[in-house]
Amino acid sequence: MxxxxxxxxxxxxxxxxxxxxxxxxxxxxxxxxxxxxxxxxxxxxxxxxxxxAGFDLVRIGSAAPLYVEGERYLAWVDEGRQGDMGWITAERARRSSIPGATLPDAHSIISVALAYGRRDRPGDARDRGRIARYAWGRDYHQELGQRLTTFAASLEAAFGGNHRWFVDTGPLMDKALAARSGLGWYGKNTNVLTEHFGSYVMLGEIVTTLHLTPDVSLNRDCGSCSLCVTACPTGALGPAYAIDARKCISYLTIEHRGAIPFEYRDAIGAWVFGCDICQDVCPPAVRPYVTGQQDTRRWQREVRAHIRAAHGKTDVSTPYQGSDVEDAGNAAFKGTGAREAVDLFWLLSLSHAQYLDAFRGTAIRRAKVWMLRRNAAVALGNVGSEEAIAPLFTSLQNDDHPLVRGHAAWALGKLAHRIGDPDIRMDLERTLEAEADDGARFEITTALML
Structure with missing residues (x-):
């Protein structure tokens, strides 16, 4: 035949x-x-x-509408849980529930994942800030985009048809599509958990007109485990697999353009860009990277430390170390020591030129330069030493952004309370007289009451 x-x-x-x-x-x-x-x-x-093309996981799903997920997304938006991320609208939620609308005659959606790994993190230290692992190396939009371009070209050469790829920016529900395709399953930390790499992956999609056989979804959930819910220091996670972005440290340090609410500043600890806590305590996320009894016990100690910190039983800057296993992530996401544990004094005084040079080609550029200075001030208030006093006063008196000045005042108030230095309060009072911005004046006044 x-x-x-x-x-x-x-x-x-x-x-x-x-x-x-x-x-x-x-x-x-x-x-x-x-x-x-x-x-x-x-x-x-x-x-x-x-x-x-270089992807660690490739799965296939249909381009059919995501009715159930779309209704949940719309309800989440209607409740205002997206905070001030203005591009997340009810209309976007409706469009995202119909993935096939992104390409005429779309039939299938290919979900891909690129692992960035759970590498060692330097232990917390005074005057050092923390950055989420995914941002240590090259911007994932660029890395996945380059590979998806290659992948789509290969599909066209092999089968013809039309193909359109997305990385986190288009009107697609990437996590829902990944779960539908069997690439992973939903965790209570609202991340997609994969069998081989946990949740330490970046997601992308190709919408295609090809008629492909879909993979089977994984019938899994978190069961009775709620470690991430308990460990989240700001209470951003609930038991119903949902997040309130307004409370999330990642949102507060990356997306939020205003003053960080007072009730979350202590909980932010040393984080200056993103947060990994809800992944670092997740058993399915950590299991691929923890080997042997010693690593398991270490991870269990870390989980207990995070939970104690979340409930205010220890300082939020409890020393933390990642597992000692070899990095399973892609080399493009390997950063430098400066990004894994950033010098907070340097970050507090970061100029625009330094910002452009130091973070070129990284996801850290998502945050504005003044936001990084704001975040550095909060971190110094939480983990700063006495040496932080002078740089914070310099920021309070000279920074051109009133929000940075205000957060520097808060940090000084925290240090004055922790160190017991009355000179800090006297200097704050003198600065208050010269400050013209109402918001910054309010912050200074509040700092004097800490």
Missing amino acids: PTMVFATPSSSKIWSVKRASPSTFRDSSAVHEVRDAVGRQTSLLVKRLGKE
Whole structure:
């Protein structure tokens, strides 16, 4: 019986499907059998091309609407849990629930993941800030975008059709699509948990007109585990697999353009860009990276420390170390020591030119330079030494952004309370007389009452 064959220049294997005789097509079931067989073979090759493009995980789902997920998303937006992320609107929620609308005649969606790993984190130290692991290296938008461009070109060369890729910025519910495709499952920390890399992955999608065989969703959930809910120091997570972004440290340090609410400043600890706590305590997220009894016990100690900190039983800057296992993440996400434990004095005085140079090509550029200075002030209020007093006063008196000046005042109030230095309060009173901005004056007045 004759066959139809297809291959790609980058693939050494020829995939073949037996061609049915014309009489066979009188039976619609036979047509579907052949079509399904072709879809399965094509799907296998698609996954191979995705691996060749450098992705760690490649799964396939349909482009059908996400009705249930869309309703949840819309309710979340209606409750205002997105904070001041103005681009997240009810209209965007509705559009995101219809992924096929992003490409005419879309039939399938390929979900991909690139691991960035759970690498060692330097232990907390005075005057050092913390940055979320995903931002240590190259901006994931650039890294995934480059690979998705290669992947989409390979698909077009092999099968024709139309393909459109997305990384976190388009009207798609990437986590819902990843869960539908079986790439992972939802965690109570609202991340997608994968079998091989935990939640330490970045997600992307290709919407395609190809008729591909979808993978089976993973029928998993977190059961009775609620470690992430308990460990979140700001109470941003609830038991119903939902997050209130307005309380999330990542949101507060990256997206929030205003003053950080007083009730969350202590809980932020040394974080200046993002947060990893809800991942670092998650058993399915950590398990691939923890080997041996010693690593397991260390991780358990870390979980207990995070939970004590969340309940105010210890300082939020409790020393923390990641596991000692080898990094399983992509090399592009490996950063430098300066990004893993940033010098808070340097960050507090960061100029725009320094900002552009130091964080070129990284996700840290998502936050404005003044926001990083604001975050540094909060971190110094939490973990700063006596040496932080002079830089904070310099910021309070000279920074051109009133929010930075205000947060520097708060940090000085915290240090005055912790160190017991009356000179700080006297200097704050003198600064109050010269401050013209109402918001900064309010912060100074509040700092004097700490």
